[in-house]
Amino acid sequence: MPLLAIDLRRLHCRDSPPSQVHPSQTSVYFAAKNEELGGDKSGSFPSIIRMRLRTRRRRSLILPQNGANGVRQSWHERFCDSPDVLKSARRGQTVVPVLDTEIGGSEFITMAGPCSVETEFQLIATGNHVSRAGARILRGGAFKPRSSPYAFQGHGLAGLQMLARAREESGLPIITEVMSECDVPMVAEYADILQIGTRNMENYSLLEAAARSGKPILLKRGMMATITDFLRSAQLILDNGNPNVILCERGIRTFETAMRNTFDVAAIVLLKQISHLPVIADPSHAAGCRELVPALARVAVAAGADGLLVEVHPNPDKAWSDADQTLSFAEFDDMMASLDPYITLRPRVAIREMASANAMEAVG
Amino acid sequence: MPLLAIDLRRLHCRDSPPSQVHPSQTSVYFAAKNEELGGDKSGSFPSIIRMRLRTRRRRSLILPQNGANGVRQSWHERFCDSPDVLKSARRGQTVVPVLDTEIGGSEFITMAGPCSVETEFQLIATGNHVSRAGARILRGGAFKPRSSPYAFQGHGLAGLQMLARAREESGLPIITEVMSECDVPMVAEYADILQIGTRNMENYSLLEAAARSGKPILLKRGMMATITDFLRSAQLILDNGNPNVILCERGIRTFETAMRNTFDVAAIVLLKQISHLPVIADPSHAAGCRELVPALARVAVAAGADGLLVEVHPNPDKAWSDADQTLSFAEFDDMMASLDPYITLRPRVAIREMASANAMEAVG
């Protein structure tokens, strides 16, 4: 209701000049519906864009009302250039099907496995173990970021083939990172979920190529990305015809250096309130050390996450990468057991959140 | 030569030159035990300091071993200039007595009340209500940060007197902020806990004056303070003879602006692992908006916090400060009810953490 009762000259756009706002807010959005502004009824982008151009000089903003509904409206406005990512009357919770598993549905989904695919033995042992312990998806990196010339860079195609064999053995679908748009077809042939890494969250070419593969996409938040940036990248995947996007919070870079990253748990809470996409947490990268992983996993469950992405290895101290943050089998078993009562409490939270979503509909 | 003048296997010093390290690491510490270095056996600070001076040019560092114990050792080293704040064989969990309540013990303690003390009616109504809903301590600000000349700055002494009357009515102990070292005696006469605000976390004169009042101190983390900085300020209070320090995580300032602050939940997890001091969470300031407060409170319970500090007001939209992040009575009741099952799960977590602490003893 808010914006639309008034006519156009009374300004319903927000056009943030870069000098005033954070880099995360530099893009322009225009939230008014076309018909309410005298545009055509199609609701297509060009019409909205024309309106934006026409109203460019009318710089004014109706700020949201105080109170619960108002705040939600402010988020609708803040994230309004990612409209399809946001909850609405037309979009129910997205449930991403992966073989015979579902992400974003009623079950809490744990994805576990080594940082890097090292050997077939390692991968199969891990797949079998985490499957027995309750994991639903097997992770493993065949391509690694070349952040140092001295670091292991992955087995590439051979690694993908090992993942495929581990899938046969364990029965778990596999998730693996794709780092180059040229590799997308090859990786998509083997993987059940394509992971976009934190350094590539704004690699738009890769996002588009991955989207067009048709495979579900797990999008990791950039270590320096605002939630606005994060949702914009998700929107780009949706824009390219792929609805199966899973958002993954894995910690952000801040001034605090005691842990590897700062785990932004409130982002999970907020994303669950505003978006219909599944949200999972990566406590391994957030913590950077294995002692903190189980507690952050517990926290993620309490925050309402739909699942976890956790690093597990038969012998963590010998892992070729991320050794310090990787759980042993025994540690993983302990963590899974300790999460159980928190997972059991999830439905109550979900019901409460559904109520919130409904309340939001009333406004939005 | 340096390292080798003393027994290498026993040396555990870190001497970080400021040019090399983050501001959070600028102070020098020397963790080696005196006896291992030929110093006297008293273990008193002067002896350690002499050693530090003598060994100043011997810049060398044994990095921690991989693995669970090693990481814990690395935290002992990282926070080693706050030695009395850390867990050790000699120091059990600190339990802070406040009238007939205890913070840091087996009970989860909720502190609730308005941001600002406005009227006696407001305060007594709030005290009575939150007490019935399960809060154990009443909060309210008589002195407010003068961050803007146009903002309400508090009733001062009159506010303290209203707090005292609300204590009589509700039976709840009161916590209130002290902002000036000159006000410490007056505030200490009325308050049961002195709160040090985020902007004063490194106001060393105020910390010392508050410490010497003998009252329990709730120390809020600075909005851009590292955990190292935070523990150093706690250490200063201990150094001034006051053992009753409660640490409070309230969110840090980062590049993310979707919420008022970035709630650093991993800091709670880490503080509970390394320190014997009670740790509480302030979800109101972390979130900055009321919709997210209950979820962040739930997350804090799961993280192992000993309690909460929450803003509640009979009519939040009319609150004189922090209106957007303040809960109504009904919202507070809902939150308390929703926290119950999570609070019930706490003992299991506590037992697991006790095991961790014991493991750490073995190393430290």
Add this chain to the structure above:
Amino acid sequence: MPLLAIDLRRLHCRDSPPSQVHPSQTSVYFAAKNEELGGDKSGSFPSIIRMRLRTRRRRSLILPQNGANGVRQSWHERFCDSPDVLKSARRGQTVVPVLDTEIGGSEFITMAGPCSVETEFQLIATGNHVSRAGARILRGGAFKPRSSPYAFQGHGLAGLQMLARAREESGLPIITEVMSECDVPMVAEYADILQIGTRNMENYSLLEAAARSGKPILLKRGMMATITDFLRSAQLILDNGNPNVILCERGIRTFETAMRNTFDVAAIVLLKQISHLPVIADPSHAAGCRELVPALARVAVAAGADGLLVEVHPNPDKAWSDADQTLSFAEFDDMMASLDPYITLRPRVAIREMASANAMEAVG
């Protein structure tokens, strides 16, 4: 409706709900002139506050026009709760008199000396040397932040007396930090400029006490303070009747750890454009290592700073604090010589900036 109840051309309010904005922007301001809103004509604060309350529900914002003038207007709005700190038709450049020296006038002023006052000999030797090399003010800390219990905490009163003797010997006015509101009278008796340290930038009690001493105040930017926060603290000093405020940029805390702080040179540029207060730079704390100090000093001159605050010591490697960032006498001499041609270019810059200021008047 909001916006339209009043004359759009006259409304210049910003009311930022905390849920929407950065923590730096949580306070509410209302810049509209009283008469334009039907309030009384007195223009006193209470009247503005009443208006703010009355108009609280009218949440609306006129965004600035594009282009040069518009951007300046946006800054006027952004920093509008520190109105007396901003340039305006009524306020010329503030020139702070300190004995027979002036800060903010045509001369570029270098303040130099040791981090800590150690011995009378050290101080007098430094004072005499830096005076010959062109410094106009002698710095030295008699009270030091107690950031670590093992660090030197200053000589206190004895240090102030050494400073006074060094002033006699060298003829240079002295600047020294005051850390406690209780110490203000004592420090003000000896010092010619009171320095407020970075950790105390939001210690409002100390700011008020220092302001009321009548001495010029050098206000260091908090390591985590936005420019908005910084100007608000300056405004508080002006509000307490002390016009002689010198702003000091000394680097901020960010994710980058290669240097001690991140030198925010654009803040100097911006402050010179928007404020009439003198602005100086502290390249020593910004860099954290002596090799970078001369280059950052050069950069500060080019940015339009009115002066420098630099750490110099007869024997930097033996300095009791900040050794790594302190210049030797020879290094200081070299730096001063290298700055000369850049200082010579200042008047041209000043003339250009005067033009900017005039242009701004036309808008503001």
Add this chain to the structure above:
Amino acid sequence: MPLLAIDLRRLHCRDSPPSQVHPSQTSVYFAAKNEELGGDKSGSFPSIIRMRLRTRRRRSLILPQNGANGVRQSWHERFCDSPDVLKSARRGQTVVPVLDTEIGGSEFITMAGPCSVETEFQLIATGNHVSRAGARILRGGAFKPRSSPYAFQGHGLAGLQMLARAREESGLPIITEVMSECDVPMVAEYADILQIGTRNMENYSLLEAAARSGKPILLKRGMMATITDFLRSAQLILDNGNPNVILCERGIRTFETAMRNTFDVAAIVLLKQISHLPVIADPSHAAGCRELVPALARVAVAAGADGLLVEVHPNPDKAWSDADQTLSFAEFDDMMASLDPYITLRPRVAIREMASANAMEAVG
């Protein structure tokens, strides 16, 4: 000498476990000379890498000595996994040839032009104008980041062809951004310098593809990349056989939102001290508003930058992107004139820096 006088059982590596250190420091480096560790004398990487693997479990670190030389050594250590990027006895200043221009040589090089290539007329007018005003290279974006679905995304190939025609008309070499590894061959056919944007600084596939094109690469610092990260990406380009890398500081993302980014001028100073690669500044993106651009350009010259990258447009208010930070022709002319005296002072700075480099050789 430091490291090597002692037999530390030959442990002179630093192996930072992620749990302990900032994300910027996660990679392993090995600074010890081969011969001192019993390796072969060639000093080639493979030998160092073998040693690193052998000593992996021996975690120990000799910290640098105090003092000027020591600090430099500490930088050598800090950035040691980017060894070819650092100054050394064998590597003189890199001068990147671009048609008949040189970047990193004695001349200060200004690259100017519109953010986006819009029309041939726009581009040719701009090219001719900035050439007359002293620019040496023409910039213009044919591909734009798709950060919003509503924003202009560039003309692609048609834009490249317009750039080629503008090069013919103006005689200026052209620089343009490449955003996809698949586009590299096409862009390399037209451009004289390939620009890697801030969002792609860690897109390793793109870096490798661009490197192998053989064209000079301008590498923009990621908006939240540490200097360590930045140099690592430069190293990756060198590792792929392309020596012609130009580093570009364009501001980083911090908590300060008054300007679009925080211009990290000290990074320019530091990069000029430690690296032989040319360093240029982008004051347009750093400032985000045109009023501050000339001052930041002046500051960059004083910091020792080798050139500038500046946005200029015939009619900035009508620019299709980055309007607020783009200079008009008249503003560009004024800026160039105002920079002249500062550029004239550069040789003195260069000589001083050469001395520093020599001093560093003595240590490294």
